[in-house]
Amino acid sequence: MIVLTPLRKFTFPVNAECINPDVFQGKDTAEIANLTVFEGNKQKKLSELFKIQEDGAESPTITINGDVSEVRRIGVGMKNGEIVINGNVGMHLGEKMAGGKITVNGDACQWAGGSMKKGLIEIHGNAGDYLASPYRGSTAGMKGGKIVVDGDVGSDSGAYLHGGLIKIKGNNVGQFLGFHMSDGVIHVEKNASTRLGANMTGGKIIVSGYVEEVMPSFTIDSVKPKVKVDDTESVAGPFYVFLGDLAEKGTGKLFVSKANNPHLKTYEKFL
């Protein structure tokens, strides 16, 4: 097990794709110290930025103690192992990850878990914009795995979702949640913002709290007493069920709590 501690506060962006259990596996501390990172446009060794310590455990686990909010691309494409970050972490955390687990005891920046395929990301603070969303212009969103965020989430999260589960427990969620999603589940335990599920063609978004408005391109389908989140969990309602997005001829489902959204009662005349 490797413990990394930042030697100072970073002001320039640090690109550290090498902080990855797959890369660290089979290397001793000297080899790990020699791995290349970029601070701004200056190429450096990992040991110039981090104190690297090893403790006895065999598992390919990395612990980072301290604020690494300027360190980007940690755990990109990781297939197994575990990363624990005790502090805030920078952009592109666990992008395209295909297995393993990342735990953040702090906030995560934009594109956390972008396009991930498998594995688990737990963020105990807030997450930035584009959580689980793909790179600009790409339609390859998250395909599988699970992301749990205890705090708030920024805008455009879960865009182009193709599978997997995103659970959001915070009070604030940015707009365009689940944009153009085609499969998978997003569960918002509290309130959600506007433009929920815009352009979605499949999958489901469950909101247990308040929603200011539902996009005009959604049509009401029914009222359901409860809804399934995954194989092990279901949420009790009742929920208004909206179908959409009609502008994309979509059949995505939007479950919105009936009790917390009395202003959506006007839709009941179409039932």
Add this chain to the structure above:
Amino acid sequence: MSIVKSVTCPICGCLCDDIELTVENNEVVKVKNGCAICESKFIGYRGEHRIKTPLMRKNGKLVPVSMNEAVHAAAEVLANSTYPILYGWSSTSSEAQRVGVELTEEVGGIMDNTAVVCHGPSILGVQEVGIPTCTLGQIRHRADLIIYWGCDPWSAHPRHLERYTSFTEGRFEKSEWKAYMQKLKAQAGQKKMQSAMRIESGRTQLRPQTCSIPGMPQTMSKDGRKLIVIDVRKTMSAEMADYYIQVEPNKDYELMQALRVLVRDGELDVDKVAGVPVEYLKQVADALVNCEFGVIFFGMGLTQTAGKFRNVEVAISLVRDLNMRTKFSIMPMRGHFNVTGANVVSAWQTGYPYGVDFSLGYPRYNPGETTCMDVLLREENDASLVIAADPGANFPKKAIENMVKHPLIVIDPHMNATSMLGDIVFPSAFVGIEVEGTAYRMDHVPLPLKKVVEPPKGILSDEEILTKILAQVKLIKSKKTAKKAEA
């Protein structure tokens, strides 16, 4: 005295190339064909704010220095920086922009142009769904339905209507000018009648809401080209529209998505979208579907309001849907005269249109991560070069505060807000007046800019200044590598 014909105007993205200038004693004395903004630039460019020599900040004050000293200092700053920003590029020639890309690559910085605070979201939208577009000539001759969404060409692109859209006499489409004049007369009569009715009823009506009554727009439909204006307020352009949709602020996305459903013959569960009755939207959707060739022009009202690039994306999706029923195009109303060129040059040289990061040695692009505004707000930069733009006047306070914390190099003809904050200031010649070059019109058509007068003595063009700095940076870098090799 000499008359120079077919001069291209270096102001806005319209790049009108029919300007006639009268030049006397190396000064422009008369401007023909141009709009008010064009005239004020060609007549007023030699103002009192012109910088005459390179300046450097010494003991807190900008003092005149030699060109050599300034170039050396600027090159030192850039060559030794870790994460420099090279921002601006929109009011200069594509030739200078090309040198800029090489300089940015050499110093491993970020090259960003003014699109980042303007039509950058349009580019992101295009990258999501593509863009069906055409040249302005096509629109002039063939378009029979024009939509201006979130922009006011009457005020911001004054000759757009007259040269390319409604008021121009195209080969297959007639000018709407006559009809507009008739409409104005009819409206004046209507207003008189309304005021008579108000006096009669003893009530004063505060603001006539255009779309408050379903199916009753306060506009007169005309034969020929249709003009639709969608804006949050009734602008000058909206006054002459056939349909005017007053959308609630920040609700453009909902409106467009609803229009998409209507264009697909779908039904909506709501009565009003973004404050507009669905009945009225149905009429507009009919007009959209029944035209032969329509075009949407959009401005900051879409790109810089809630939703940003998603607004543009949905606008393009609407155009895509309309193309299943008729022919439709879409085009952003670009601001600076060569901001399109900045995108084109950057894309041609690096693969990406703006916000290109060379810090890892190869170009990377991810707006939000590599765009200069975000870098400034996260306080990651350690030096800046600003050319042909004035962020000092329009960036958020926090961004500018951070920009001036570190060395700031400015290349500009004027002593503007950014030059006053600069540490090293280079005076440059006006592109399109004192230097020739190439600029790209908003429809990506490259046009030549003319040199009509000589620049003041000792004043170089942006391209020449950048070339000098680049040569010096290369020299410093080669010395550094030689030292390393020795060690």
